Amino acid sequence: MPSTTFFxxxxxxxxxxxxxxxxxxxxxxxxxxxxxxxxxxxxIPRGSFYMYFRxxxxxxxxxxxxxxxxxxxxxxxxxxxRQGDIFAAFLDLFDRIQAEYRDPEKKERYQHIxxxxxxxxxxxxxxxLGMEGCLPMPGRLVEWVDPRxxxxxxxxxxxxxxxxxxxxxxQAVLRGIQAEDPAEVRGAYLxxxxxxRRGMERKQPEAQSE
Numbered sequence: 001m002p003s004t005t006f007f008x009x010x011x012x013x014x015x016x017x018x019x020x021x022x023x024x025x026x027x028x029x030x031x032x033x034x035x036x037x038x039x040x041x042x043x044i045p046r047g048s049f050y051m052y053f054r055x056x057x058x059x060x061x062x063x064x065x066x067x068x069x070x071x072x073x074x075x076x077x078x079x080x081x082r083q084g085d086i087f088a089a090f091l092d093l094f095d096r097i098q099a100e101y102r103d104p105e106k107k108e109r110y111q112h113i114x115x116x117x118x119x120x121x122x123x124x125x126x127x128x129l130g131m132e133g134c135l136p137m138p139g140r141l142v143e144w145v146d147p148r149x150x151x152x153x154x155x156x157x158x159x160x161x162x163x164x165x166x167x168x169x170x171q172a173v174l175r176g177i178q179a180e181d182p183a184e185v186r187g188a189y190l191x192x193x194x195x196x197r198r199g200m201e202r203k204q205p206e207a208q209s210e
Contacts, residue, residue, distance in 0.1 A: 002062055006052035017042040017052070018066075021059055026115025030060060067113055076144055084146025086162065087197050090169050094189060097173050098182045114177055117170075151202045161200050168192055 020041035024033050035056055039049050053059045078089040100106040172189035176182035
């Protein structure tokens with residue numbers, strides 16, 4: 001966690017340092033990222049950096065946490081709009097990111113996030129949500145999922161389903177961003193979602209014939 005000194009900085013100065021860090025972590029893998037380049041871009045003394053962050057790792061984790069909070073808030077919004085349908089919400093997530101990535105005013109933020117994901121194989125969308133491996137899904141999101149729509153048979157099922165959907169969606173998002181036109185990627189993603197829906201969705205009881 002950054003120091004109190006960092007949070008007491010004027011917002012413009014704080015954002016300038018974070019913007020420099022985002023650009024550097026998106027440029028090269030974490031191990032090669034240079035604090036010197038960050039402080040030069042942010043125009044701050046090297047000593048000041050260590051008044052704000054303990055080291056490069058703390059800064060990286062803070063940025064990952066920042067993106068995690070943004071992604072969680074977006075998914076929360078989409079789940080609420082879709083009345084707890086996680087399949088519809090994930091499709092909306094794909095569409096939202098594709099649209100915003102192609103919006104000149106919003107593109108840079110996604111370029112940084114996707115640059116970090118590409119440069120660091122472990123920084124997938126699931127890890128941005130704090131769901132490495134099969135850890136439980138973020139508690140904030142659980143309350144927005146309608147469990148009546150899913151075939152849940154154990155306490156771990158919802159988290160596992162969410163983790164699978166995050167992995168599939170993350171791969172589709174990256175392919176869509178790299179494509180000139182994401183329509184073909186979206187079609188393939190829809191087919192994958194349909195397969196997963198068939199296995200995860202609660203089956204409606206068949207009507208009894210008289």
